[in-house]
Amino acid sequence: MSTTYLEAIRQGLWEEMERDPNVFLLGEDIGVYGGAFKVTAGFFEHFGEKRVVDTPISEAAIIGASIGAGLMGLRPVAEMQFADFISCGFDQIVNFAAKCRYRWGASVPMVVRAPSGGGIHGGPYHSQNPEMWFVRTPGLKVVAPATAYDAKGLIKSAIRDNDPVIYFEHKGLYRRIKEDLPAGDYTVPIGQAKVVREGRDLSIITYGAMVWVALDAADTLAEEGASVEVVDLRTLLPLDRETVCASVKKTAKALLLHEDTRTGGMAGELAASISESVFEYLDAPILRVTAPDTPVPYSPPLEDAFLPNAQKVIEKARWLVRY
Numbered sequence: 001m002s003t004t005y006l007e008a009i010r011q012g013l014w015e016e017m018e019r020d021p022n023v024f025l026l027g028e029d030i031g032v033y034g035g036a037f038k039v040t041a042g043f044f045e046h047f048g049e050k051r052v053v054d055t056p057i058s059e060a061a062i063i064g065a066s067i068g069a070g071l072m073g074l075r076p077v078a079e080m081q082f083a084d085f086i087s088c089g090f091d092q093i094v095n096f097a098a099k100c101r102y103r104w105g106a107s108v109p110m111v112v113r114a115p116s117g118g119g120i121h122g123g124p125y126h127s128q129n130p131e132m133w134f135v136r137t138p139g140l141k142v143v144a145p146a147t148a149y150d151a152k153g154l155i156k157s158a159i160r161d162n163d164p165v166i167y168f169e170h171k172g173l174y175r176r177i178k179e180d181l182p183a184g185d186y187t188v189p190i191g192q193a194k195v196v197r198e199g200r201d202l203s204i205i206t207y208g209a210m211v212w213v214a215l216d217a218a219d220t221l222a223e224e225g226a227s228v229e230v231v232d233l234r235t236l237l238p239l240d241r242e243t244v245c246a247s248v249k250k251t252a253k254a255l256l257l258h259e260d261t262r263t264g265g266m267a268g269e270l271a272a273s274i275s276e277s278v279f280e281y282l283d284a285p286i287l288r289v290t291a292p293d294t295p296v297p298y299s300p301p302l303e304d305a306f307l308p309n310a311q312k313v314i315e316k317a318r319w320l321v322r323y
Contacts, residue, residue, distance in 0.1 A: 002178035008148035009039055009113075009169060012155035013077065015185065017047055020075060023159055026053040026062055027079030027113075036081045037115060037174055063089030063112070067097050070110040075159055083114035083168060084128045097164040098139030107162045111155070116144075117209055117259060118307055119172035123298035129208075129260040129291075134166045135237045135269075141190055142237040144168040146211035148179045150234055153188025161190060170209040177212070193240035195247060199229030202320055203247040205270055206257040207233040210308060214257055217313035226321045236266060244270060245277045252283040253320045259308060262290040284323035287316050 003011070017023045024047075025040060031054040034041030044052040055062050059080060066076040080086045086093070093112065100106040118127040134142050141163060145151040151169065158165035196211060197218055204214040211232045218228035231247050233240065248254045254274055256267035267288040274286055289308050297303045 001180070003148050003181045004175050005148045005151050005169075005177040006037065006039060006174040008152035008181060009155055011181070012152040012159075013040070014043070016156055016159045017043075017051065020159075022073065023075045023077065024051040024053065024069075025077050025079065026055050026065060028055055028057055028062075028081050030054060030079050035079065037171065040079070059085050059088035060092065063092045063097070066110045066112070067092060067108055070097075070108040070164075071100070071106060075109050077111045077113060077159060079113045080115070082122070082126045083116035083130055084125050086112065086114055086130065090133065093134070093140070093164065093166075094137045098137050101139055101163055108164050109162045111158045111165050111167055114166060114168050115171045116168045117170040117172050118296050118303055119209070121298065121300050121303060122296075124295035127296035127303075129168075129258070131166070131168055131236055132260060132264055132266060135266065139163065140237060141165040141235070142168070143190060143235050144170070144208040145188075145234060146170075146173070146208055146232050148177055149181060150188050152181060153186055154190065154234065157187040157190050160187070165190070168208065172209050188234065191235050191238045191240060193231055193233045193235070193243040195229060195243065196232045197228065197230040199227040199251060201227045201251055202253045202255060202317055203229045203231060203251045204255045204257055204313065204317070205231045205233065205244055205247070207236065207266070208259060210257045210259050213308060213310050213313060216310040217317060220310065220314055221317055221321070224318075226317065228317065233266075239269070239273075241273045241277065245274060248274050249278045249281045252281055253323070254282070254286045255289065255313065255317055255320060256286065257289045257308060257313060259291055261293050262288065263293050265290055284320050287320060289313050289316055
């Protein structure tokens with residue numbers, strides 16, 4: 001039976017809570033209501049109010065309580081109702097949780113679930129991709145699964161990790177992406193990218209919902225005779241530069257794709273790594289397809305224009321293949 005991306009996250013959370021009594025959930029409306037997107041529906045009834053904690057509307061309080069619980073040996077999983085609201089707890093994440101290991105060897109085994117991304121007409125306060133706020137913060141780990149398999153495997157790895165992990169789950173994938181999952185326990189290692197489509201003419205490096213955009217574009221380009229390789233980063237920090245560079249070394253051309261805005265986005269870091277490591281193998285300039293440097297529009301037509309899509313990728317890829 002196919003499992004949705006949302007259900008895969010549910011399964012991962014449920015299994016880890018059954019496996020380890022130190023795991024607990026906290027966030028706004030996650031208990032009785034079952035979460036804004038119903039990821040935690042049924043958890044309150046099964047695990048009880050001490051392990052599924054409805055909090056006040058205060059992300060700063062949620063993050064602060066999670067850090068304290070982690071320092072005391074528990075494994076909190078904090079939900080930000082939308083990733084955008086994580087900014088209210090930003091100081092405690094980047095200036096405290098991220099630095100505890102470095103400053104005094106303290107383990108803070110906490111996970112922050114951050115439903116991110118556009119395509120739902122949520123406007124500028126409910127649609128952002130704020131991953132780069134955290135990717136540049138040493139001491140954190142940042143993951144962004146694209147598939148149901150990875151969504152489950154990475155939430156389980158994040159919960160078992162002894163350092164703070166920001167888990168970006170794309171809202172647009174919740175009920176759209178489905179696949180058959182293994183029956184037994186499994187994890188996906190943090191820090192390992194995956195080649196999800198083999199190719200020889202061009203590498204598209206991406207993550208999150210844009211993996212599916214890249215695969216759609218690759219299908220169209222294949223009909224035109226172009227063989228496209230697609231690399232899913234899966235983890236943004238630590239970044240698997242080796243897999244990225246190995247792919248580009250093979251194809252000699254790189255197209256970097258992300259839903260986040262352009263300036264300071266992951267594409268810039270990837271371009272620098274590729275240039276430093278495999279510049280002599282490149283047969284064309286490194287190109288980017290990203291959202292523009294504006295807030296996410298609320299208007300559906302404007303949001304459609306704002307978001308990267310397969311056609312935008314295809315146009316850039318055609319230029320690279322011809323170069």
